[in-house]
Amino acid sequence: MHGPASAGWLLVALCAATGAYCLLRMRSTVEEQRRAAGGEALMGFGMAGMAVPTAVFSPPVWTWPACAAVFGAAGVHALWAARRSPHHLHHLVGVSAMVYMAVVMAAAPAPGHDQGHGHGGPEVPLLTGALLLYFTAYVLLSGVRLVPAATAAGAAGTAGGGAAGWGDRPELAHACRLSMGMGTVAMLLTM
Template structure:
């Protein structure tokens, strides 16, 4: 997005690492883990690409509509998957947020900072910030007991560690809040 260089690179690193771990989770023996991990990997890598500081790389004009199209397709997949599992509703909100940010970036021609017309925080950005802040807080609370519970069990594979999957979701939620604040 349009964050300063150092925090921007940190956001790129966290999102890319999260995407990479989600790719590892796609090797899980549990089918639902594999399905969720694919969408989360796309989200992690997409967020990393969008977070590259504008001073280092300014995407071509066609990139933002391409981001919007990719995440709109991912949103349709999440909507279809939500019939089976309510967790995919969160994926739907995440993909909608990515489409929204891509559209906003596409509509800010030539500038590195999107102006909101002096009207303060736009309603959609505020609603997304509220949702993802709540998601981050709830995910953080859910993460604490997961670590204690998994320590008592056996040693699951990298793709089957629920506390790591929750930590990835938490880091992507934090990244989404940072990206929305940087708009």
């Protein structure tokens, strides 16, 4: 990822923490939540790896095609799983964005080489712009949905109902998806 190293490290920390939390969510007793958490853990750790600043570590040339292949396989799985749950459609867009970013990073010149942008400044490709619009809207909508979920969960917990395990709380899953959406927006902005 190109950009300031401090912002890159913050993005690495956010994505790695999200991936680790999603791994813990895989201990849920609800099968669908375990399945979704596994895909989200892959996304979190993949984003963390892709966000490492290039000034610190320049990965070997085979890294980006390998990332594209892994996320391409996850995309096929998400496409198959979308028959059961609409959440997998968002996951499909997310892994498609990861494949796109891996392909762009593979084609990007090494740091320090002439970028060849000319006098007009860099142009934003259409696909990058479309993904930015999608994930920006997703982040805004997820943030709005998170506030009522936290209030409803707090009210349900005080009503004396059975307390859900921390891995089964919907507001934590929403927060996880929100942080990955924000990370995706940040990564797309540096493309």
